[in-house]
Amino acid sequence: MDMVRRNLGWNKTEDAWCLAALVSTATLKRFWARIGIRRENFINICKAVEIENWEYIAEGYKIKKTEPLLAAAIADIPLNSETDKNFPLPENLPPVRNWVNRTKELDILKASITNSDITAISIVGLPGIGKTSLISQLIRQLHTENTCFTAVVWQSLESATGKAPPFDRIIDSLLFTLSNGDITAENDCGKKTENLLKILREKHCLLVFDRADTLLKAGKAKAAGYFSENCTEYAWLFKQLLETEHQSKILFTSRESLAELPPSLTREIQLNGLNQDAAITLLKYFNLTGNEEELAELSARYQGHPKALQLVASLIRDDDEFQGNVGKFLQDRDWLLIRDIKKLIDEIIARLSEIEQTCLSRISVYQTSEYPLSFAAIATQMPEVSKYELKENIILALKRRQLLYYDCQRESYKLHPLVQEKGDRLLNQNPKNVSIAHRQAYRYYISIPLKPKSEWQNIEDIKPLIRAHYHASQAEDLDAAKAIIAEVGEVIDWVRGFIQIFVTHRAMLTIPVRLLTVEESEETEEIKVQAKNQFSPTSPAPPAPPTPLFSALDFQ
Numbered sequence: 209m210d211m212v213r214r215n216l217g218w219n220k221t222e223d224a225w226c227l228a229a230l231v232s233t234a235t236l237k238r239f240w241a242r243i244g245i246r247r248e249n250f251i252n253i254c255k256a257v258e259i260e261n262w263e264y265i266a267e268g269y270k271i272k273k274t275e276p277l278l279a280a281a282i283a284d285i286p287l288n289s290e291t292d293k294n295f296p297l298p299e300n301l302p303p304v305r306n307w308v309n310r311t312k313e314l315d316i317l318k319a320s321i322t323n324s325d326i327t328a329i330s331i332v333g334l335p336g337i338g339k340t341s342l343i344s345q346l347i348r349q350l351h352t353e354n355t356c357f358t359a360v361v362w363q364s365l366e367s368a369t370g371k372a373p374p375f376d377r378i379i380d381s382l383l384f385t386l387s388n389g390d391i392t393a394e395n396d397c398g399k400k401t402e403n404l405l406k407i408l409r410e411k412h413c414l415l416v417f418d419r420a421d422t423l424l425k426a427g428k429a430k431a432a433g434y435f436s437e438n439c440t441e442y443a444w445l446f447k448q449l450l451e452t453e454h455q456s457k458i459l460f461t462s463r464e465s466l467a468e469l470p471p472s473l474t475r476e477i478q479l480n481g482l483n484q485d486a487a488i489t490l491l492k493y494f495n496l497t498g499n500e501e502e503l504a505e506l507s508a509r510y511q512g513h514p515k516a517l518q519l520v521a522s523l524i525r526d527d528d529e530f531q532g533n534v535g536k537f538l539q540d541r542d543w544l545l546i547r548d549i550k551k552l553i554d555e556i557i558a559r560l561s562e563i564e565q566t567c568l569s570r571i572s573v574y575q576t577s578e579y580p581l582s583f584a585a586i587a588t589q590m591p592e593v594s595k596y597e598l599k600e601n602i603i604l605a606l607k608r609r610q611l612l613y614y615d616c617q618r619e620s621y622k623l624h625p626l627v628q629e630k631g632d633r634l635l636n637q638n639p640k641n642v643s644i645a646h647r648q649a650y651r652y653y654i655s656i657p658l659k660p661k662s663e664w665q666n667i668e669d670i671k672p673l674i675r676a677h678y679h680a681s682q683a684e685d686l687d688a689a690k691a692i693i694a695e696v697g698e699v700i701d702w703v704r705g706f707i708q709i710f711v712t713h714r715a716m717l718t719i720p721v722r723l724l725t726v727e728e729s730e731e732t733e734e735i736k737v738q739a740k741n742q743f744s745p746t747s748p749a750p751p752a753p754p755t756p757l758f759s760a761l762d763f764q
Contacts, residue, residue, distance in 0.1 A: 212257045228256035298362040302344045306493050308486040321457045327450050328458040333479035335552040336515025339461040356412045361385050366419040375441040408454035421463040426559035432605035433467030465608040481512025494521040498534030519548045544629050553630045567602050572631030573645045580620030588652040646683035661699045
């Protein structure tokens with residue numbers, strides 16, 4: 209054990225060891241002090257450092273020949289689970305690997321399942337965001353604490369075909385597990401449900417249904433979040449579990465919202481990415497070469513998406529092109545969807561209707577980090593549908609599928625970077641659609657009312673114009689782009705600095721130089737001569753311009 213932890217570069221009470229083994233620092237200290245610890249804690253400590261023969265050791269194999277430290281540590285470990293105060297862990301409980309701190313989410317879940325008014329909790333989020341790992345970790349923690357639950361059952365609704373398993377298999381598994389095999393399976397769905405509810409009334413159970421999205425309809429915006437026609441038995445079971453009084457709790461994980469669950473009895477929790485510290489900790493598991501700033505930039509690019517970060521970290525570590533160098537990867541890739549990550553996003557994009565894909569692709573042209581995405585902006589991109597259809601069906605469907613979410617602080621909609629890039633790729637399948645989407649975005653921003661020009665004081669006062677200029681440029685609408693510069697130039701008398709600001713602004717880097725000039729004419733030649741004289745190192749310094757209304761820093 210000591211040799212293994214040294215190879216990992218861990219000290220005897222390493223935080224990462226505690227997290228991986230689900231034990232406290234005090235437990236590790238007792239272990240190394242040759243004080244007896246619980247059997248399950250010993251097993252977890254071994255597994256955390258990839259020692260798989262813990263059973264061989266714990267069952268007493270030649271303890272006298274083992275190192276004195278290890279022998280003393282396991283001497284008082286019970287060889288059965290009779291002393292366990294809580295429920296046994298489900299045999300099919302998914303493993304938790306590379307776990308990083310999600311204390312806030314775990315605390316919310318624990319508080320929710322102890323609330324008598326809430327029968328079920330639905331954890332929703334993008335594929336790979338960590339829903340299954342979070343619930344698996346929750347169960348492991350509850351297992352070590354004094355809780356009311358006497359049994360936990362884990363049922364995965366995922367299969368090799370991508371469809372939900374047959375209902376009979378799931379209900380029979382539930383009955384067999386909770387009754388310890390005492391109940392003979394009935395042939396009638398209703399009787400099976402009655403038997404299950406009887407058990408749930410008699411004892412506190414925790415039922416987990418993982419990947420409930422396999423039960424939902426696909427391909428129709430109006431049907432997003434609703435159970436498929438061939439899953440009516442599941443819908444009936446969940447209805448009974450939620451509306452019948454009993455002592456148990458139900459947890460769902462799903463890539464989409466479960467719209468048919470009674471809202472008064474169910475709480476939906478949207479799981480987002482890891483915070484920066486947790487994301488950096490996750491990346492460090494892969495022994496990459498990179499400073500804190502580079503690791504922070506990598507985590508920010510993917511908004512802390514755990515699965516995406518692990519896939520990217522593996523690529524950086526294993527690919528000869530990068531050899532573990534994070535900085536080289538950041539310089540080499542200006543896209544996010546490497547092949548393995550693209551597969552994850554494609555799985556949920558494939559469930560969209562044509563109108564949902566159209567909307568998603570068009571709104572991907574908006575840079576929501578630069579300006580809030582409003583309903584009006586989305587509506588501008590979808591003139592072929594009514595506002596009611598857009599709001600109540602298309603946007604609602606995208607929200608239920610976790611592809612579009614509402615930021616309450618900014619009072620605007622947002623797309624996850626992975627989703628936005630996928631939308632952009634869908635749009636670019638037809639170059640004509642790209643130009644149309646940018647023209648529509650230009651029309652939206654140019655229509656936003658501004659303060660009177662005499663009141664322009666900072667960058668926020670003309671931000672819609674900056675966005676309009678960007679989209680006009682992307683659509684290669686030269687007249688519109690020049691008109692915006694001319695309008696601002698009427699107020700800002702240091703046009704040279706203004707144009708330089710536009711060129712250097714991060715959102716304008718892709719604008720061709722020709723978009724910032726007028727057509728070839730005598731005026732163009734005059735501007736060129738002036739620019740050459742002004743920027744020539746040998747030319748005399750120009751007179752100091754008047755104090756500007758804006759600073760170049762405002763545009764960065």
